[in-house]
Amino acid sequence: MRALVFTAPGVMELREEPEPEVGAGEVLVHVVASGICGSELHGVKTPGFRVPPLVMGHEFAGRTDDGRAVVVNPILSCGVCDVCALGLRNVCRKRQIVGVHRPGGFAERVAVPEGTLTTLPEGLGWTAAGIVEPVANAVHAWSLAGAPVGARVGVIGAGAIGLACMQVAVAGGASRVEIADRSDSRREIAARLGAHAALAELGGEYDVVFDAVGAAATHEQSLARLRPGGVAVWLGLASPAAGFDAADLVRGEKRVLGSFAYRDADFAAAVELVGEWDLSWVDTFPLGQGAEVFTTLMNGGTSPVKALLTP
Template sequence: MKALVFTGPSVVELREVPEPVVGAGEVLVHVAASGICGSELHGVRTPGFRVPPLIMGHEFTGHTDDGQAVIVNPILACGTCDLCAQGQPNICRNRQILGIHRPGGFAERVAVPATAVIPLPDGVGRTAAALIEPAANAVHAWRLAGHPAGARVGVIGAGAIGLTCLHTALAGKAASVHVADRSPERLAIAARLGATTGPELTGEYDVVFDAVGAAATHEQSLTHLRPGGVTVWLGLAAADPGFDATDLVRTEKRVLGSFAYGDADFSAAIDLVGGWDLSWTDTYSLDQGADIFTTLMNGHTTPVKALLIP
């Protein structure tokens, strides 16, 4: 079968690979669409967790052999550690992630644990289904922020995670949402979806979501946060925190890290995405995968979200 394979630093290639072996307790998923994530672009440029050769892809939907449309939750928690017992499978001490620790969805077919497969309700199209995983990240971040209905919300970054944070905040009855990004094209999309926009945050916010994760955006998320407010960091661009710790103390601002999602967040995302404007996504054949992946990896800001269609 065909698969897009990470073969070395900054290199992905379309290859013929063996059919997946379906083990005990596993299901074969025929992939319908798989999204390219910003973390994968970064991971291919600077290999670390992802070790080549690897079929990446953790945002994918498809169908089983019997034709059931499904979405796959790529986080494989152990279910037995203390954090799993506390309902935090996303930070399981022994977690594995499809597309990182074992083959993912940049392929025609993939074998996954049956426990990771969730049947899709009728009427959820291929594009919406492929956006459930990034949407679940936004739902989780919104929950960590306290479901702040009526809040003034700032979002840094108008990529897929930033736009799903915008969608989630509007669905959660935020009073206003301002999206900051350096790309005029991405800002135009955010404005169309209902945000005010600009190259940086302006004014003061009750909640800020940093979907970039650079030192400068960390600093910006706190500079424009009201005293006592909360900023939720989802982006993973850099390790440098970039903020004034004394200001954090004196103003009782809170910084929360947000990684992935729990089962309830994933279920909520399934219910939400069908009603969203997802016209900011673009589809490409798997044969085009290496080209569009490399284009995005080299810094192009369009498309905002690329879905690979086997």
């Protein structure tokens, strides 16, 4: 079986790997589309959370042996702890993630627990199926912000997660959505997809700011651009440094919320939502080109905004 394997810091290789062993309660998925995530780019360049050798890929969809078209929710939780009992499987202390703690979707086939599968609606294309997982992140972030109809929303970063946050906010009834990115091409895409303004840097004040980058500087900017009483939702993981003005946080009674992954309802909502979107910003590549595409993005490339690999 062909698979794209993280073999060493900064190195991705296409290799022949053993066929997956399908355990009790598991299903074999023949992967049709698997997205490259920014967290994977960072994880290969600076290993730590992900340990080589590893078949990554936590954003994927495919077919089961019985012909079902499915998308995989890669979060595996214990299901019995206090946090899981609250419906917060995404932050279970014992959670594991397909493509991080066990082989993922950068392969022709992968074995996953039956409970991770969601059957795709009739007619949903594979490009849409391949980005359900990142869109679920944006749905979750919008929910954490309170799904505020009529809000002025700022988004920092016009990568896949930032564009998803922008489109979820527009669909959710925000009155104005502005997005910031240093890349001219990404700003052009954001404007085409419905941003009311696509800027090099956010200006003015917002009710909600989504930080889809996660650097110390963007943390600072997300708070600086909030109105008093506003909420910043941090999704990006570029740096662990906080970088913000704590006095401003207190005096402005501003809030910062961390947003990790999604709850089951967010994932289900993403499946229904993504079929309506313009996905012209998503590009598809054969698995055989995966190492080249991955390395280009890992080393700072801004195109494509979102790459799907197709075994």
